[in-house]
Amino acid sequence: MLEIKAVTCIKQDRCLFESLSFSLQAGEIMQVEGPNGAGKTSLLRIIAGFARAEEGEICFDEQNIQENYDEFAAHLLFIGHKTGVNGQLTAVENVLHWQAVHGVSDDGQTMARLAKLGLIGLEDVPVRTLSAGQQRRVALLRMWMNNAKLWILDEPFTALDKKGVAMLQARFQEHLHAGGAILLTTHQDLTDHFGQLKTLVLEYRL
Numbered sequence: 001m002l003e004i005k006a007v008t009c010i011k012q013d014r015c016l017f018e019s020l021s022f023s024l025q026a027g028e029i030m031q032v033e034g035p036n037g038a039g040k041t042s043l044l045r046i047i048a049g050f051a052r053a054e055e056g057e058i059c060f061d062e063q064n065i066q067e068n069y070d071e072f073a074a075h076l077l078f079i080g081h082k083t084g085v086n087g088q089l090t091a092v093e094n095v096l097h098w099q100a101v102h103g104v105s106d107d108g109q110t111m112a113r114l115a116k117l118g119l120i121g122l123e124d125v126p127v128r129t130l131s132a133g134q135q136r137r138v139a140l141l142r143m144w145m146n147n148a149k150l151w152i153l154d155e156p157f158t159a160l161d162k163k164g165v166a167m168l169q170a171r172f173q174e175h176l177h178a179g180g181a182i183l184l185t186t187h188q189d190l191t192d193h194f195g196q197l198k199t200l201v202l203e204y205r206l
């Protein structure tokens, strides 16, 4: 599904990684690990096509993502470290916004999803007034309303309580069983939950 070919990234005259290559197939999950500043977010942003690598190529279904970015974007769900939620809007308004942006019609499941994520009773207040964990749950709603094959997630467990973490792990399993793939950074130990977990360790390079 995804192929990273000899990718090099330089930031502020520091080479974060050089000639990095790996692949991710349907049903696979990969955790990118490494110390603060190693380049995990930079790598995810390059793979998502938000930033350019100094060298190398990213292919999705054997096509360079930059050559047909719209096609790639239709298969991608990216949830960054910053959640991408509009704090001025309510949870329901954020859902309506995402549906409009992705051209998804309403399937009548929004309230059920809000209930699943423990957000009932909070759907009509601006998201900025919710707790950090509740705001993260609003951001994660996209995982239940999206058919993207490739999920790229930067620290998705941030601020979630134990129940939230378990719910997200269960959602990951559903996605993988449905033939999706997941690339993520997290400080959670996922080895007990995902037998098929691949890991990529980025060292901090001087």
Ligand SMILES: Nc1ncnc2c1ncn2[C@@H]1O[C@H](COP(=O)(O)OP(=O)(O)OP(=O)(O)O)[C@@H](O)[C@H]1O
Pocket (backbone or CB within 6 Å): 011, 012, 016, 034, 035, 036, 037, 038, 039, 040, 041, 042, 043
């Ligand atoms: N837009 C940018 N302009 C200049 N330097 C950047 C930019 N983005 C990141 N960097 C630098 O690249 C390095 C790697 O940052 P990055 O956010 O990728 O690390 P990380 O491994 O995700 O760190 P953390 O674990 O703290 O989230 C840092 O030293 C950072 O200062």
